[in-house]
Amino acid sequence: xxxxxxxxxxxxxxxxxxxxxxxxxxxxxxxxxxxxxxxxxxxxxxxxxxxxxxxxxxxxxxxxxxxxxxxxxxxxxxxxxxxxxxxxxxxxxxxxxxxxxxxxxxxxxxxxxxxxxxxxxxxxxxxxxxxxxxxxxxxxxxxxxxxxxxxxxxxxxxxxxxxxxxxxxxxxxxxxxxxxxxxxxxxxxxxxxxxxxxxxxxxxxxxxxxxxxxxxxxxxxxx
Numbered sequence: 001x002x003x004x005x006x007x008x009x010x011x012x013x014x015x016x017x018x019x020x021x022x023x024x025x026x027x028x029x030x031x032x033x034x035x036x037x038x039x040x041x042x043x044x045x046x047x048x049x050x051x052x053x054x055x056x057x058x059x060x061x062x063x064x065x066x067x068x069x070x071x072x073x074x075x076x077x078x079x080x081x082x083x084x085x086x087x088x089x090x091x092x093x094x095x096x097x098x099x100x101x102x103x104x105x106x107x108x109x110x111x112x113x114x115x116x117x118x119x120x121x122x123x124x125x126x127x128x129x130x131x132x133x134x135x136x137x138x139x140x141x142x143x144x145x146x147x148x149x150x151x152x153x154x155x156x157x158x159x160x161x162x163x164x165x166x167x168x169x170x171x172x173x174x175x176x177x178x179x180x181x182x183x184x185x186x187x188x189x190x191x192x193x194x195x196x197x198x199x200x201x202x203x204x205x206x207x208x209x210x211x212x213x214x215x216x217x218x219x220x221x222x223x
């Protein structure tokens with residue numbers, strides 16, 4: 001579905017991504033792991049066109065187009081003065097076309113958001129805002145979503161809810177490229193993993209493969 005080949009990216013004269021290649025198949029959850037500064041977030045921003053890419057990015061076999069791609073940024077980027085309901089409706093691709101996700105379904109899955117439907121997004125906790133951001137992206141009916149650090153700074157209960165949401169999304173046939181610091185979550189929900197280090201892919205495999213490679217975890221993931 002998403003194929004990235006020999007991707008390079010620069011911030012000024014700094015060569016950040018140095019030949020990154022990976023793929024995400026239909027309905028897969030694929031995690032991109034690594035320490036801060038490894039180039040993971042830059043990879044997503046380059047795919048979305050926020051950073052000028054050098055290399056090949058194809059979505060469904062064609063040169064990258066944003067149609068069908070959803071992006072959940074690390075900073076959540078909700079509209080604080082709009083209500084939860086209004087934030088969700090803004091994510092809709094069309095008010096006429098019926099997608100995989102409806103407002104009623106979102107509220108059914110997450111009663112917490114339903115209870116706050118008329119509250120401004122800015123009064124929600126960090127965890128509630130994260131759920132809102134992911135659900136707003138789903139309202140656009142994407143075929144693939146790229147999620148940047150969804151559990152950063154969240155309480156364990158909300159982390160579990162985010163994990164459940166991502167698994168639900170995957171079961172609905174939506175592929176996920178996940179940038180995640182918490183190795184335990186990535187190992188639990190991913191079909192495949194890539195580890196980045198110094199702007200390159202240094203490991204590719206299944207969660208079972210990574211569990212067997214102590215050297216990779218120690219050199220590129222553990223603090």
